[in-house]
Amino acid sequence: MSVLQQVLANKEAEVLSAWIAEQASDRTLQKGGSKSDALKEQSAELLGALREGVQQGNGEDIQAPGWTRTREILTDISAHLIKRGLTPAEVATFVFSLKRPLFQLVQTATAKTPEVLANELWTTNQLLDRLGLFITEVALESREKTISRQQTEMLELSTPVVKLWDGILALPLIGTLDSERTQIVMENLLQEIVRTGAGLAIIDITGVPTVDTLVAQHLLKTVAAARLMGAECIISGIRPQIASTIVHLGVDLGDVSTKATLADAFAVALRKLHLMVARMPHSGTSTE
């Protein structure tokens, strides 16, 4: 029976109280709610699982089946701490804070035999390091999952194609245009052109933060595709900075007509359809 095994089996309560004291004194873990009962309970559970894992003699390979319970508890704890706003590195300190209490007890148990002490410290250290790395990985994984979920949600955020008038569509773009989004935007626009039979489409880029060569290219592609379907495009909502970026980058917008605001573009579109907006006569007396 290894010393670590003995320590965990005989002095579990001692380790736990020392560990909880250690957690309470650690500032990052305080942020994670080290004083809360939930974390204390989880610490106790983890220590129990650790004892079982060590007893089953699985050594340091924490992917072995004997460590399943430990891994599960670590996953729970990581989720708990991440939710409280800790970074993955701070989550790892939770596991590392077990080092000092454990080392001290191992040390007292083997004080008379330095070789055994060194050996035991090494194995214990390695085990705790692996557990620390594992919990970091779990924490990172959960973050990555959140990020990828948000990405798909952003794609799902539809880019609506709005009908402004008979034969005039508007496409208000918001956010950066990457290839994937351009594809969706293009498909939506073309489908709407087919559905409504519109001959004019206004692409409004007021909500596009920056226009670099790639974004410009994507815009031009959309315009070209709409033209192939027989619809003319007007790009509107070009801010002064964007105009200067476009020129500095040497992007050639070709013969695409551009307007500063959506209203200007709409006016142009109306004129192209030989329509006009007129003030109603007697507008002042209409509410009598």
Add this chain to the structure above:
Amino acid sequence: MERIPILKMGSFLLVTVQVDMHDQLAMNLQSDLTDKIVSAKARGVLIDISALDIVDSFIGRMLGNIASMSRILDAETVVVGMQPAVAITLVELGLALTGVRTALNIEKGMDLLRASIG
């Protein structure tokens, strides 16, 4: 040899592509069409590709060539009814068909021709 029919409507020629275009068919269409423009003294050509699901780079270039040739023979060409997927493919292939006029459907294409020829 199979050919794509070319119909005469007044001073316009109407070409409706109903089958998948292969290269030889497109070449035949090109030569037939130029002959017909001259013999019928046509002023406008309407090419309906609404039944085409696939247009490759060769066919795309062919459409461009036909438009340029017709223009030399003093006839306007309008390509109508392109499918959204086809439009996206052509743009991705870098073929924006800048020299070709386009319209959503036959009706709009006819309006366009009438307006430009008068």
